Amino acid sequence: MTALLARDLRLAFRAGGGFGLALAFFLIVVVLVPFSVGPESSLLAAIAPGVLWLGALLACLLSLDRLLALDFEDGTLDLLVGAPIPLEGALSVKALAHWLTTGLPLVLAAPVLGVLLNLPLAGFGWLTASLLAGTPALSVIGTFGAALTVGIKRGGLLLSLLVLPLYVPTLIFGAETARRGAMGMEATTPLAMLTGITLATVALMPFASAAVLRMGLR
Amino acid sequence: MPELGKYAVEVLSAYAVSLVILAGLVLLTLRRGRAARAALARAEAETKGTVDAV
């Protein structure tokens, strides 16, 4: 399993592996927002938590279709299904690799981009905390979506259609935490709910992902 | 025709839109059903003798 993690990480960091692409996308989305809503600082400050969360979510979504598709094409996935390690574990590792190469950089970049959007000072800590607590859920749910669409040609759009509704609870609690934090309100309740969702999805979703992957590859 | 007062447009449009959508659904369903019957009949005629009766 460690070998699988190391392999996925190496592949991601290699040129053309997609690492950094999500970050660049995140940056561009955040830069485009003031162009679309106007440069007014107070407005930007008000929408900053939501924009940063949505941007991170979309950036996460962007890299999902490569999560399993490349392994499907070169046959690695068939090996994994037949491998002595449980498929659930292998998919958890792949989700972890996705989070380390996509989610974690987004978490680290978000406060920097928060400056661009005039995020209130009180919001930085809550934003980082909420992203840290929420992005693992995005990766795990995304793995399920990728497993659903793995054998489908041009499954990218379908993947978005399937995964985005599943992201709703995470987005709501995540953005709510950041927004309340930025407004100086009490934000531990949504943060606790967000953490709960993340823990539950991390624990349960790999089973669903492995099940659909076995069905899809049969 | 009942007196709908100032909300006539809303009520009538709600009924019209809903009934049109429902009728569309029923019509599409029936058309697809007829096409399926025809396809099955064609398939049965074509494969007669080559496949055991199913």
Added chain:
Amino acid sequence: MSIWQYANPVKFLALSTRVQPVIWTAAVLCVAVGLLWGFFATPDDARQGATVKIIYLHVPAALMAINAWFMMLVASLIWLIRRHHVSALAAKAAAPVGVVMTLIALITGAIWGQPMWGTWWVWDPRLTSFLILFLFYLGYIALWEAVEDPDTAADLTSVLCLVGSVFAVLSRYAVKFWNQGLHQGTSVPVATGGRSVADVFFYPLVVSMVGFGLLFLALVLYRTGTEIRLRRASALLARAGRES
């Protein structure tokens, strides 16, 4: 004799062909009576005026939108556990009907909301949940369309339906939390709009609800038959192709 004998497609088709005329007649009758009764023979509400008449479309459609998903959930479970093809096909057949019901509920709600709340749309928990339900339906149907092998498609969509149900419920509670957080103190008069209705409005509403339920049943039976025939036709052709 158990209910599972109708998992046999031939028996299912025979039974459904036999009962369909009755169900279709009853459905059309109930919908017509409910809507005509509601439209022509009920008084206007003191507060809502004539817009109260929209309730005879809105509430039954919303009811069936949720029940259709619930039926798909049960059918998906039966498919996953007992591998009855009819069950999977019934779930597939029900999805578009559910979409239409959701759409009607959303549209009539918007038309009612415009004069009553002064806006087509508010991000009220109930409305938002329905919109999310609509998205789930779309994803479910899109997945059916995208997967080529029918049994794999049935498997994948069934799991999506199960997972989607969990997330739909989760979204419902998340949305409630989110909206309270956003609009603290403001109350949107959603659930009060004639829900605790007087008898004059209630009886035609019940007839209409029964009618929509029967209409759903009739449509699903018919569409399931369609799917079975299509499947059998392609199976026949495939087998002939292999043998020749």
